Amino acid sequence: MGVYNVHERLLVARSGEVGALLDTLSSGGDGDALWPHRSWPPMRLDRPLAPGAAGGHGPVRYTVTTYVPSAWVRFAFSGPRGFHGFHEYVVLPVDEERTVLRHTLAMNTGGPARLTWPLVWRPLHDALLEDSLDRAERACTGAVAHPARRGAYTRLLRRLLRRPPGVTGKP
Template structure:
């Protein structure tokens, strides 16, 4: 069993941070770092039952508390059994804990692909998502996750594709 969590204290009220969660997979997504990663896309607006994913990762919404929490259950890739979620919890009037949790029971080939490929990519993507959230409420844009060398190597084919698509516009 894999339990993976990322947390960030955001200096903003929970209702403002919750708006970021509510924007997921929309045209005005303010939480997902889609300029650097495959966009999160759903087949309908954010709500229970909405299905989609990002890149090869597929899921559907199993729980949604607007402004507070969203949970997705994995449907792919093969061997991914579990869920992931974003939660905003008030710490004080102007302080919120933004948390991403993943619970996964990998099977088959996922026992290899999770630690070698998906985990480093997941960790970088989520840290960059939390940077994006933090920087929206900070007077400086100082939060910037540094990708590991392994993550840079894994992303190289994707990065080349993104550069090609942007230059074609």
């Protein structure tokens, strides 16, 4: 099954300001101004953001294939099984004062992912990306005009997939 999933936000900010957020990806904890690490599994890479850096978030694994500082980063999937493609953030200047921050996921699914993508991963992915764009908007403007809201199904999935207290390691 082919998947093409796009999330984007028009931000009242110069492209350099939005690009600076992109450059903090995977820096971990409070240093990451774009990834919603407080409410989702943090993005972690085995080295600074650059081609060849490998890691992921939760059970989703990937490697950086392209990185243009302050402009574009692309990650190729290596897991979960059946995810064949990439996801990326790109900074698109509109004019001197406005910039679009876009996240694109493009992949083919195979095996179990043909079912798990639409039933589990897509609702979680969509919620995580909207939270990420909320972070970007808050960082650039100090507020979020229309904060993302999680639907009942997404809240149920998050509850079901939450680790019990005291359990550590990869999910």
